[in-house]
Amino acid sequence: MKKTNVAITIAAFMWLAMPVNAQFGKLKEKVSGGKSGGGGSFAELNNEKDEMGLTGEYHSLVDKRAYGLRFVKEQDGKIVNKLQYFEKKGKEPQMELSMKESYYSKNKVKLFYNWVTANANGYVEVIELEPGILAQTIQTAESANGGPATLDAKRTVKDVYAKNKESLATWDIETAQAKVDVVLTSLNSEKMEKETAEWMKSEVFAKNVNKIVFANQWYHLQKQGYPHKLSVDGKDFKTELDMAGNMNFMAFFKYPPKVKYAGQQINIEYEMNGQKVNREECRKKSAAWSNMVKILETKDFEYNQSSTRAIREYNQYQSAYVQDYAAIQCLYNNKDKFKVGGTYDLIVRIYAHRDGENGDLLAEGTVKLKYSEEAVIVFNGDPKKPELKGVWAQFDEFLNE
């Protein structure tokens, strides 16, 4: 009995859902470049006026057919700001797309979107390139998120629609793509400024922008899972670290290096007592160094704060100490100067880097490193446990590889 009920329910659901899916099916074909359902004339829409100047008959560049679009500002007393899309004549549109209102109110960009399905390939987007010219774009990276695909999504123009058929001679796919890229660049720069302004509201960020901060635990710098948000109050930032313990740091950037220094590398320089060591020079010394010092690229520095990094720290997951070999080299160069109980300034600088040359200095910070009695054991080894090597002995072994 129960099985029968379930079967009837599924059948009823399928029957109800089919007309909707059939409608969207044609559009999905169109979205993916297949057969379209367009055709006929929608010229009567040209007689309608709307404040966006969108309503009318449009001609497709790809399949040469005509389609209808109508901008609807208000419906049932509510502001809706949506775009109705007609593939065939009738009162009911085959699809309705929502407007991203803030793009229009702040940037005068008319962008409409709809998620036909929650997957990336179910995303439909229309962007006005100039009055009477629309680009239909797709993206393949993001799933439904409650709004349009983010500005990070790479958009590809699939079709161009023009009120005046003659305009399609000018607006081919490449031209439309170029214009879409320009529109997105402008939206992205506004987004970057807006995000930086948000970060600047935080005193911790405002006081430390373009600086490197230090702590003896990575989670005092950044909460796990929040690389994109300021999630600490800065109370646990340190100006002095015991060399026996964890030595972590993190940079605050005015703008994300991924955006501001696209396509470049990141170099980190350590300086103590005037002696400088940087990752890029270390990396090029040998295969052994290259294995230990990985290339850092700006594409992985996508927020206003870096991921947390370590001069040296105990990694619970790996049950081992991990260290930046360039930083250890810098300490190693100074080891003969270390005295028990003494403190030594370590300056850390992060640069944009390209083709073997440092570019802009992105962040800088100084921390005092204390060579405590415990640090002496950690670095020189414990006489009571001669089987365990200290940091210097391990590093000597590495240098002799």
Place this chain on the structure above:
Amino acid sequence: MVKLFYSLIMMISFVCANAQNNQNAEIAELTSGNFSVYKAVGKGNDFKFELAAKPWPVDLKKEGEVYTEVTIKRAGIIEEKYQVDLPGCPAYYKSSTTDVVITVIDKKIYYYTYSIKSGSIIQYILSESKVGNYNNEKAELDDYRTKIKILQTTARTERIEENKALAEKEARENTLEGKAIKDIKVLLVNAGADIGMLSIVSIGFEVILADGTILKTKNLGGKTPYADFEVKVSGGQYSGGDLKVANDSREIPNDKIEVEAWSKFGDKKIVGKLSHPINYNSEINYQYQGASGASGRGMTVGYSENGQDGKNGRSVRINAEKLTVNGTVISHLKITDATTGQLLSEAKLNQLAKITINVSGGNGGSGCEGRSCYSGNGGSGGNAGDGGDVYLSGSAASFLQIVVMNDGGKGGKGGAAKTTNNTSGSNGSNGKKGNFYK
């Protein structure tokens, strides 16, 4: 001077061009004008080139013997400018706003992005002749980028040396070394009205030289290194332009932060001083939670397969008394171990500020997973520690804004069995929440 510069560039170009053409030589084969556009379409590793409907205008700008800029009018409507990477031996032209770069090889203009790890991703090739298949074009471009980099060494070293010389000149102008100092000012930088324990305040140094020149540290907009100063601090720790106020009020004599600074190159004749009262209006926190137990580690000498027990949070007594400091009524807290009576810390706190005391129990360590244990059985999780008790008393207890974290820890999870013939470890017990008495 300009002639000398271009002569130098030409000499370097000649050296560079011996084995492979740099961009000055490659672009010389082209003339500005319209170019057919081949667009890379596809995904993953499967790309092919399609001819775009219309050509794009390209303008090649030359100054002396160097092609300094390539302008591409994308799709005929969007003007994009690309600047030379290294005038002495150019390999590509770069954009100031995107990661797109331009390289010309055999009269083909490559429009692409480049990663040192994965090489090039070609978006378009602008060319009057037909282009090859995508993989061959990419291979040729990647090979060019690799080889030209070696040939750029001379020009690049030259530029690095020039930049280094400029940096050294700037450093000489801004260092205190060898300079006669008339006065040093120690200044708070953008300090808010509220400074309390654990606050980090920016400290800048302004130096007036005998000849009237003023040098400043970076946080005051100058370029004098912080490392040029010897700094003595009372009330906190200083490093690189930042002073972090102590976390124990016993380390803040007279309720002030005090800084003295002098040149590390001099004989301490000129000393700058700063004395600044603080109002303790800053949130603070103290951590007395129990340590978590270590996870079980099978097949490791000296370790058990079972997770270790978490420790209990410390039980503490907080005596809060009213006190007037620098004209403000504050709470003076003495925090002692409830069991031993040992004084752990003293704190001073504005009535508006919050204190957080964490006496949570430590979590139990997880048991070793069966696949990592000799027996194949999962190790047992350790028991968690209990939360500590907090006893609050004193004349300021009623208005103290205090947050107590005294939950018991979570018991460690038992390790999973290796096979169905093995047994899983049992979970450790959770700790009990502590009490807050006031």
